[in-house]
Amino acid sequence: MALLEGVVFAVLLICLLFIIRLYIVVKSGPKYKPGTKGPIAVLVVAGSGGHTTEILRLMESLSAAYTPRHYIIADTDRMSEEKICTFESSKQHSDSESQFTICRIPRSREVHQSWSSSVVSTLNALRYSLPLVFRLRPDMVLCNGPGTCVPLCVAGLLLGILGMKKVLLAYVE
Amino acid sequence: MKTVFVTVGTTSFDELIERITSPEAVQALKARGYERLVLQVGRGSLLPAADSCPHVTLEAFRFKDSIADDMKQADLVISHAGAGSCLEALGAGKPLLVVVNDKLMNNHQLELAKQLHMDSHLLYCTCSTLTETLTTMDLSVLQPFLPGQPKNFANFLDKALGVQ
Numbered sequence: 001m002a003l004l005e006g007v008v009f010a011v012l013l014i015c016l017l018f019i020i021r022l023y024i025v026v027k028s029g030p031k032y033k034p035g036t037k038g039p040i041a042v043l044v045v046a047g048s049g050g051h052t053t054e055i056l057r058l059m060e061s062l063s064a065a066y067t068p069r070h071y072i073i074a075d076t077d078r079m080s081e082e083k084i085c086t087f088e089s090s091k092q093h094s095d096s097e098s099q100f101t102i103c104r105i106p107r108s109r110e111v112h113q114s115w116s117s118s119v120v121s122t123l124n125a126l127r128y129s130l131p132l133v134f135r136l137r138p139d140m141v142l143c144n145g146p147g148t149c150v151p152l153c154v155a156g157l158l159l160g161i162l163g164m165k166k167v168l169l170a171y172v173e
Numbered sequence: 174m175k176t177v178f179v180t181v182g183t184t185s186f187d188e189l190i191e192r193i194t195s196p197e198a199v200q201a202l203k204a205r206g207y208e209r210l211v212l213q214v215g216r217g218s219l220l221p222a223a224d225s226c227p228h229v230t231l232e233a234f235r236f237k238d239s240i241a242d243d244m245k246q247a248d249l250v251i252s253h254a255g256a257g258s259c260l261e262a263l264g265a266g267k268p269l270l271v272v273v274n275d276k277l278m279n280n281h282q283l284e285l286a287k288q289l290h291m292d293s294h295l296l297y298c299t300c301s302t303l304t305e306t307l308t309t310m311d312l313s314v315l316q317p318f319l320p321g322q323p324k325n326f327a328n329f330l331d332k333a334l335g336v337q
Contacts, residue, residue: 033335040334049183050257061323065336079183082238140334170330 018161025160032166034139039067043138043156046073047146052080055144056087058172068099070136074107074148103136105129108147118147126151133159133167140168174230176209177202178247180240180262182255185217188300189272193251194221194231201307203228211243241265249312254282254297259289263318269295270310272303294318 034040044059046052052073059069069088073080081102088100108125109118125148133141133155141156143149149171156167179193190212192198202210212233214220221233237243244250244265251270252258262269271286286297293316298306330336 030333035331035334035336040336050255050260053257053261057321057323058326061327063327063331063336065331079236168334172326 021161021163022157025157025166028166029168032168034166034168035065039065040140041068041070041136041138042066043070043072043133043136043141043152045141045143045146045149045152046071046077046080046084047144047148048074048077048080051144051146052077052083055142055172056083058142058144059087060091068101070138071100071102072132072148072152073102073104075104076107076110077104103132105132105148105151108150122147122150126154129155130158134164137165138167140170142170142172144172174209175205175207175248176211176246177207177249177251178211178213178240178243178267179251180213180243180258181215181217181253182258183236184215184253184255184274186215186253186272186274187217187219188274188276189251189253189303190214190217190219190221192300192303194226195304197304198307199226199229201304204308207249211247213237213240213243254286256282256285259285259295263289263294264320266317268312268315270306271295271297273297273299275299289318292316 044055046055071084073084084100084102105128106121106125108122113121129151133152137159138156141149141153143153153169156169159165159167179189181189193210193212199210207229209230210226210232212221212231214233214235216235220235221231223231223233225231240261244262244267247267249270250262250267251272252262254271254273259269259271271289273283273286286295289295290297293314295315296306296310296312
């Protein structure tokens with residue numbers, strides 16, 4: 001009985017610590033200025049179709065300070081990779097190497113997929129997103145709302161909560 | 174030849190393709206002087222054959238690397254309500270009729286269509302009101318759409334992140 005109480009207490013304590021850390025991470029976000037320390041590593045979420053086109057439109061305006069650029073696309077997306085490569089080759093700066101990568105993760109949700117099964121597929125995507133984001137350690141995650149961005153943003157937040165890296169989340173509607 | 178370009182972006186929108194190639198819709202287009210119909214059907218299961226619509230020249234394809242030329246040649250663009258498709262048509266300066274797919278989750282695309290409509294940049298309808306809209310629409314009320322300013326975003330981000 002005491003053991004059970006002990007376990008329950010430990011779980012509640014961990015949850016409480018988690019919530020406190022989450023609060024601290026979210027509140028301290030605006031004060032974090034990675035630009036003062038050098039180049040800003042960006043994780044760019046390229047969702048399907050129009051999401052990719054729009055995110056590349058935004059990327060076009062960003063300066064050379066934003067490098068390396070890690071593009072994440074869903075494994076079933078056939079069109080985004082080409083769009084990204086075309087975009088990056090047109091952005092080639094003569095004085096620096098083109099630093100970008102493209103990685104794939106399972107799609108969180110297909111169009112017309114039900115809400116309940118979407119939870120399962122998103123959790124599956126999270127399983128791949130966590131090690132990926134932990135490895136890339138971006139300064140910022142940039143997204144504009146496709147389902148693909150959910151596990152990546154969660155992974156970014158988690159990196160901050162665990163004290164491993166401060167990651168800013170930029171969501172553009 | 175006055176041309177109508179129909180696009181569904183990267184999605185599938187069989188209902189639109191079916192409706193726009195129906196005799197009533199084709200009749201409405203012909204009445205307005207359109208003689209050529211180009212369909213970009215995306216992932217849809219309907220890919221009409223070139224001779225399936227008498228009275229109009231019909232072309233249909235799934236995807237192209239770029240639909241800029243098709244947009245340029247069109248006198249009217251009929252599009253699903255995806256942001257990319259809408260903005261590409263408006264950026265090309267073409268009159269735009271958006272057909273909202275009311276079977277999508279939360280119908281999130283409807284918000285964009287409504288806002289752009291309120292600003293007089295496009296007309297919109299659903300599949301069930303398509304033929305009626307084609308018959309009665311007045312394209313002269315549409316206002317040109319000024320492109321966005323991505324530099325504003327870059328400036329905001331630079332400032333927020335402390336980029337020198």
